[in-house]
Amino acid sequence: MSQAKEDFTIGVEEEYQIIDPATRELRSRQQQILPIAKKTLGDLVQPELQLSQIETGTPVCRNLSEVRAELNRLRRELIAAAAKDGNQIAAAATHPFSEWEQQQIAPKERYQALLQDYQQLAREAITFGCHVHVGISDPEMAICVVNRARVWLAPLLALSASSPFSLGTDTGYASYRTQIWGRMPISGPPLIFSSQAEYQTVVEALVATGAVEEATKIYWDARLSERYPTVEFRVTDVCMTVDEAVMVAGLVRGLARTCYEQALADKPFPAARHEVIRAAHWRAARYGLDTELIDVEEKRAIPAGELIEKFLTFVRPALEDYGDWDEVSALVQQTMQQGNGATRQREVYQRNGSLEEVVDFIVAETGKGLA
Structure with missing residues (x-):
């Protein structure tokens, strides 16, 4: 693989649930936990839209080993801070029944403005995502x-x-978060842009027309970050385990690097219709890995395992170059x-029919293997 001109650094943001250990309900204790967590984590821990959620962000990481170490540290310290306030931390993209x-x-102020703009959509947006930033300065x-x-x-x-699960019901979706968040006015899969100037023109028009208050409220699944010289991938649910979060971070960096190299070489790429991309996202959210997914390039449905293998093949040279493939x-x-x-x-719910035990499982997975 050719030597890219960018560093392709990685940053991972995770949004967590604050859980009452007795009822397993969401608990609005963000303001109590934040000062405790900040004693060890500083600005790496931040508030989020709902008082029952809290966010961490890793420092800029140069490799997956650093990502893993930071995610372990952030989760460990946040879990300890929540425990001091009598609460637990859970990493899943919706709460099963709150x-x-x-x-x-x-x-x-930012969140109150969201509430003012989006009203019921903001009130119902009890979702938890994972955002991966990849450093690309150009x-x-x-x-x-x-x-x-x-x-x-x-x-x-x-x-x-x-x-x-959501509101006490099996929604039938693997990622119901995608459906909830997808109701926001500027969200979902990104369009194709001919240049950064065209991208900026669209962003400025959305702000000027009042569709969004400012550019950081454009919630495309992949976008140019307004705060950092990065591409921000926002498509994924928050992962229950650190292993899964590391997997996502590695795949995202491998994808960004592969796409960068192919753009440098001016290789052709599928300029897929937006409708087909949206259909592919809906199917991934609906079925996860359980059945066929849409191969956007081939415009057909194929078994999920086959599409995942195709994805791995696409990013393999970049992963091998970083030593991340294995x-x-x-x-x-x-x-x-x-x-x-x-x-x-x-599977937990099918064994015992208890959504409280599903919450216990999520809490256990969130803290699993933390050094």
């Missing part, structure tokens, strides 16, 4: 990466899906064998 009516929007190349990566976002979603491919195979987070939650 009701939105019982939640409160955080008082931060905005023109960043656009090329987004254009090329968009056809591979659905398999990432299928691998990460962890939100089958770890990432093994983690993907593990996920294919044991099931994604949604499948594993359903």
